[in-house]
Amino acid sequence: MSQFEYLRRVSIGQYLPLDSFIHRLDPRAKIVGFISLIIAVSISNNLYSLALALLVSLALIAASRIPFSFAIRGLLPPLPFLLLIATLQLVITPHAETSTAVFGIWKISIYIEGILSALRLLLRFTSLLLILTTLTSSLSTIEMINGLDLLLKPFQMIGVPTANAVLLVQLTLRFITFLALNAEKIAKSQASRGAKWDMPNKNLFNRVQQILPLLIPLFTSSLRQAENLSTAMLARGFASNTARTSMHTYHFSLRDGVFLLLLITAASILFLF
Amino acid sequence: MAALIEILNASFQYRPRHTEPIQALNNINLTIQSGEFIAIIGANGSGKSTLGKLFNALLIPDNGTVQISGMDTHNPGNHAAIRTLVGMIFQKPQDQIVATTVEEDVAFGPGNLGLPADEIRSRVTFALSVSSLTDYRNRPSYLLSAGETQRLALAGVLAMQPLCLIFDETTAMLDPAGREMVMKQAKTLHRQGATILFITHLMGEAAQAERVIVMDKGKIVIDGTPQQIFNQNIEEIGLEKPAALAASKMLQPFIPSLPDNLLTKEDLFNHIPRYEGHQSTPSLPQKRTMSVQSIITASNLRYRYMLGTPLEHQALDDLSISIGSGNMHGLIGATGSGKSTLLQHFNGLLRTQSGALSVAGIDLSNKKFDTQSLRQRVGLSFQQPENQIFNQYVGDEVAYAARQLGHSGTLANAVKSAMETVGLDFFAYKDRLTYTLSGGELRKTALASALVTKPDILLLDEPLAGLDPLSRREVMGYFKSMHEAGLTLVFSTHQFDSIIGEMDAVSILQSGKDITHGTPANIFSANGSKLPGALKPPFASELCSVLKTNGWPVPEGIIQINKLVEVVAEIIKGTHV
Numbered sequence: 001m002s003q004f005e006y007l008r009r010v011s012i013g014q015y016l017p018l019d020s021f022i023h024r025l026d027p028r029a030k031i032v033g034f035i036s037l038i039i040a041v042s043i044s045n046n047l048y049s050l051a052l053a054l055l056v057s058l059a060l061i062a063a064s065r066i067p068f069s070f071a072i073r074g075l076l077p078p079l080p081f082l083l084l085i086a087t088l089q090l091v092i093t094p095h096a097e098t099s100t101a102v103f104g105i106w107k108i109s110i111y112i113e114g115i116l117s118a119l120r121l122l123l124r125f126t127s128l129l130l131i132l133t134t135l136t137s138s139l140s141t142i143e144m145i146n147g148l149d150l151l152l153k154p155f156q157m158i159g160v161p162t163a164n165a166v167l168l169v170q171l172t173l174r175f176i177t178f179l180a181l182n183a184e185k186i187a188k189s190q191a192s193r194g195a196k197w198d199m200p201n202k203n204l205f206n207r208v209q210q211i212l213p214l215l216i217p218l219f220t221s222s223l224r225q226a227e228n229l230s231t232a233m234l235a236r237g238f239a240s241n242t243a244r245t246s247m248h249t250y251h252f253s254l255r256d257g258v259f260l261l262l263l264i265t266a267a268s269i270l271f272l273f
Numbered sequence: 274m275a276a277l278i279e280i281l282n283a284s285f286q287y288r289p290r291h292t293e294p295i296q297a298l299n300n301i302n303l304t305i306q307s308g309e310f311i312a313i314i315g316a317n318g319s320g321k322s323t324l325g326k327l328f329n330a331l332l333i334p335d336n337g338t339v340q341i342s343g344m345d346t347h348n349p350g351n352h353a354a355i356r357t358l359v360g361m362i363f364q365k366p367q368d369q370i371v372a373t374t375v376e377e378d379v380a381f382g383p384g385n386l387g388l389p390a391d392e393i394r395s396r397v398t399f400a401l402s403v404s405s406l407t408d409y410r411n412r413p414s415y416l417l418s419a420g421e422t423q424r425l426a427l428a429g430v431l432a433m434q435p436l437c438l439i440f441d442e443t444t445a446m447l448d449p450a451g452r453e454m455v456m457k458q459a460k461t462l463h464r465q466g467a468t469i470l471f472i473t474h475l476m477g478e479a480a481q482a483e484r485v486i487v488m489d490k491g492k493i494v495i496d497g498t499p500q501q502i503f504n505q506n507i508e509e510i511g512l513e514k515p516a517a518l519a520a521s522k523m524l525q526p527f528i529p530s531l532p533d534n535l536l537t538k539e540d541l542f543n544h545i546p547r548y549e550g551h552q553s554t555p556s557l558p559q560k561r562t563m564s565v566q567s568i569i570t571a572s573n574l575r576y577r578y579m580l581g582t583p584l585e586h587q588a589l590d591d592l593s594i595s596i597g598s599g600n601m602h603g604l605i606g607a608t609g610s611g612k613s614t615l616l617q618h619f620n621g622l623l624r625t626q627s628g629a630l631s632v633a634g635i636d637l638s639n640k641k642f643d644t645q646s647l648r649q650r651v652g653l654s655f656q657q658p659e660n661q662i663f664n665q666y667v668g669d670e671v672a673y674a675a676r677q678l679g680h681s682g683t684l685a686n687a688v689k690s691a692m693e694t695v696g697l698d699f700f701a702y703k704d705r706l707t708y709t710l711s712g713g714e715l716r717k718t719a720l721a722s723a724l725v726t727k728p729d730i731l732l733l734d735e736p737l738a739g740l741d742p743l744s745r746r747e748v749m750g751y752f753k754s755m756h757e758a759g760l761t762l763v764f765s766t767h768q769f770d771s772i773i774g775e776m777d778a779v780s781i782l783q784s785g786k787d788i789t790h791g792t793p794a795n796i797f798s799a800n801g802s803k804l805p806g807a808l809k810p811p812f813a814s815e816l817c818s819v820l821k822t823n824g825w826p827v828p829e830g831i832i833q834i835n836k837l838v839e840v841v842a843e844i845i846k847g848t849h850v
Binding site for chain 2: 014232
């Protein structure tokens with residue numbers, strides 16, 4: 001087991017070339033469907049809606065054949081922060097004067113409003129992370145680019161440089177893996193020369209102290225890599241003023257329509273309650 | 274008709290902020306006709322890559338003009354057309370991959386040309402099959418091996434169907450099979466009418482071109498056929514003769530029938546005459562015995578990357594190895610054979626998943642071993658030093674491990690002595706910015722920073738890859754003296770021709786297994802056939818077998834050219850007496 005295999009811990013942003021119903025859908029259906037779901041989950045504040053959202057996200061993972069262990073692993077890194085915020089919610093959520101404390105620890109009383117609020121927060125973020133994982137594992141970058149390109153075309157007519165915006169999205173995703181691999185190389189290089197990367201470190205201050213020397217070289221190496229990448233892109237005819245085309249032609253089929261309708265219905269239910 | 278590439282009085286300066294401008298190209302004049310096969314050689318920093326970037330308008334000359342099929346690169350309106358004509362493949366394959374799957378990356382270039390979907394699909398299929406990547410079509414592009422990524426970069430350029438291809442040190446990080454494959458593809462494309470420009474550090478590759486351009490300090494110093502170039506004294510500017518030519522020059526006094534211009538191995542092998550003289554095999558001097566006391570022992574190591582994900586793959590498969598104290602031990606294998614994974618086990622960066630491992634008396638299979646004392650005793654220098662250097666100044670970089678792990682004497686002295694071991698002058702280099710270093714200097718800095726704690730074992734991952742001939746010779750000299758000083762050196766390499774004679778033992782790795790091990794003389798003599806397909810025996814042992822089939826009584830186990838020449842001299846002397 002290696003504590004340096006950062007890529008192993010990143011599940012958002014990694015496309016998994018699986019063969020599933022979700023993978024075969026038209027990218028436009030996926031983008032619009034998933035985004036409306038994401039907006040609904042972000043806005044909805046109803047406990048039952050959010051519980052439903054979690055069910056929907058689990059169903060999506062199953063339908064796209066992504067191993068559950070892979071999806072769950074992506075939840076682990078932000079979990080401490082989520083728990084911290086949830087604990088704060090427990091304590092600081094304002095409660096009605098009529099409500100009585102459910103239980104009290106030391107001098108702090110916990111009210112039902114606090115518990116519900118913490119629960120909503122956990123449900124919301126878990127669903128969001130799972131939905132994002134499903135989206136990025138089932139939508140390859142080029143599909144995303146082409147999908148966004150097609151969806152944004154109307155804006156191009158009024159002079160918005162949508163092609164560049166789309167490429168920006170693509171390169172950001174490409175850099176998630178770049179960054180994970182670069183961080184691995186630098187951390188290994190530091191550890192091999194005595195940096196205490198592989199010792200369990202519970203002290204938050206020490207952890208921050210450890211991460212700082214990684215960040216600056218990570219930035220410089222990534223900038224260098226970005227420069228190389230942009231050179232390679234130019235060499236392959238990027239920014240040549242010709243409209244970009246794609247190897248894929250997309251047909252919005254009945255299947256795509258049904259999927260989109262389902263997700264939008266789910267989103268509306270979440271949204272309305 | 275205009276020449277394909279026409280350069281007139283072109284100069285180019287890099288202007289980094291805060292430092293003096295660097296004159297990368299100085300008054301270049303060059304004409305390249307369509308259909309030529311040209312190699313561009315020169316030491317690190319001689320301006321080869323900068324020149325390459327002028328050809329497809331990635332850089333525009335400060336003075337003078339560059340015209341591609343009559344189109345001036347000063348006019349931005351021409352750039353799209355120029356880049357369609359001239360494709361370029363760079364040294365670091367992973368930095369050229371735009372998309373996250375293989376087929377979509379190949380489709381990026383044709384997409385930029387605005388081709389219809391059918392045409393893009395057929396070009397992608399074609400480019401993938403030419404680069405033998407058809408089975409990888411839907412793989413994530415960032416999880417390919419170095420060789421596969423390089424093939425992908427090539428496929429991405431081929432899909433644009435350029436008339437001219439520039440290979441910018443494309444082969445530097447590849448194993449012999451990978452290099453040969455790239456060269457073969459360049460030749461095939463050339464036969465089909467493409468113009469090829471091959472920028473390289475490897476003289477054996479340059480010798481296969483029709484025309485060679487030699488660069489030194491931003492200027493073209495010689496331009497001619499390989500025969501003309503390599504018969505001149507190019508050692509003065511940090512280059513060397515191709516191995517076959519060097520060997521034939523050394524053999525000529527004893528085999529006068531060898532002609533003057535044998536540039537490639539095949540040429541030399543075809544000109545070895547039959548030996549009709551006396552059949553007495555000279556004996557070889559015994560090499561000093563290697564250490565039997567092992568300092569590293571591993572048994573039944575297995576390792577899987579991305580464990581528990583859909584991308585899981587095996588890197589070590591039931592591997593056992595023993596490395597003698599004070600030995601120079603080579604781990605030889607193709608890319609992806611598990612060499613780097615094994616080295617990273619030896620200093621505890623990767624923890625054993627199953628099997629037993631003991632290094633310098635520390636049991637690494639025990640999860641709670643003392644990492645700090647292990648790393649003080651075991652230094653590791655990674656592949657591609659630019660990835661391992663993370664400080665701004667050379668002095669800080671070298672001092673890092675000493676600050677973390679302790680040192681004997683003052684810190685300055687520890688750093689100074691480590692830098693001097695690899696020929697870096699302390700006062701000249703300690704305040705140099707690491708990003709301004711050349712390839713050879715980067716490698717030396719990386720070595721010094723692994724040596725600063727005075728380790729007992731030095732692990733070296735491809736320490737000779739990407740170096741020009743001069744830096745390669747220098748760095749090898751330092752390894753020899755470290756070895757003589759009693760340091761245990763573990764090398765992972767697939768470019769072992771020049772260092773093999775110094776090694777005490779080698780292990781041949783394939784698919785995470787140790788398929789054979791022993792002294793280099795044993796491994797590369799009788800059972801050379803045991804080598805995995807991606808590897809080549811040393812040039813000297815290949816030449817030995819050719820001599821043998823021509824009746825020469827050469828003994829078994831010669832792996833160095835100078836030894837072979839001595840033996841041939843003795844055979845000839847014997848006949849005349």
